[in-house]
Amino acid sequence: MNGDPRPGSDEREPQQRGWLSPGDVVLGVGIGLVLAVVLVALMPGTRAHLLGGTDQEETTVVAVREGPRPGEDDRTLTSYELRWSEGDVVRTATFRRSGPAQREVGDTWTLWVSPDGSSVETSSPLATWLWLGIGMPVFVLVIGAIVRWRGRVMARSAIREADRIEAARFRRASRR
Numbered sequence: 001m002n003g004d005p006r007p008g009s010d011e012r013e014p015q016q017r018g019w020l021s022p023g024d025v026v027l028g029v030g031i032g033l034v035l036a037v038v039l040v041a042l043m044p045g046t047r048a049h050l051l052g053g054t055d056q057e058e059t060t061v062v063a064v065r066e067g068p069r070p071g072e073d074d075r076t077l078t079s080y081e082l083r084w085s086e087g088d089v090v091r092t093a094t095f096r097r098s099g100p101a102q103r104e105v106g107d108t109w110t111l112w113v114s115p116d117g118s119s120v121e122t123s124s125p126l127a128t129w130l131w132l133g134i135g136m137p138v139f140v141l142v143i144g145a146i147v148r149w150r151g152r153v154m155a156r157s158a159i160r161e162a163d164r165i166e167a168a169r170f171r172r173a174s175r176r
Contacts, residue, residue, distance in 0.1 A: 019145050028144045032137030039132065045119035050128055054112040054119055059084040059093070061107045066100065076100055082120070084113065093117030 020028070040047050048054065063081035068074075080095045080103060093113050103109060112121040121128065 028141040029137040032140040036132035036136040048119045057084045095120040
């Protein structure tokens with residue numbers, strides 16, 4: 001009686017898998033969308049902006065203050081006091097950004113602002129929706145691909161080390 005004609009597990013080449021399986025992609029997109037929802041839930045100004053609570057306005061910078069970011073003395077936080085008018089009503093808002101001042105008093109700046117001044121954004125609601133809906137899932141997928149790549153590298157390094165040990169054992173045995 002003949003043995004099994006199929007090669008043994010140690011004789012077969014390991015299956016080469018793609019970078020990410022369809023299940024990995026679905027999981028990554030799902031996690032990215034959940035992260036986007038969490039960000040929107042935790043940031044009321046962004047939520048108002050996404051739901052149409054801001055309008056694009058031509059604002060004027062009326063004051064600029066630079067100072068250290070609270071708790072991080074090596075990083076600068078710049079606060080801009082903004083003013084714009086809607087008919088006879090003059091509105092104001094404060095806009096904070098990391099880094100040194102990029103605008104001066106008297107500069108005009110087109111921003112997305114809420115009527116009460118509580119939300120100030122530099123990008124349109126559409127751009128923010130696209131960043132959250134596409135950018136976050138892509139970000140998670142890139143991280144997943146990096147993790148998968150690292151796992152492959154680690155697995156290959158273990159196989160190479162086992163091959164080195166086996167070759168050294170074979171050399172020692174052949175010398176005897």
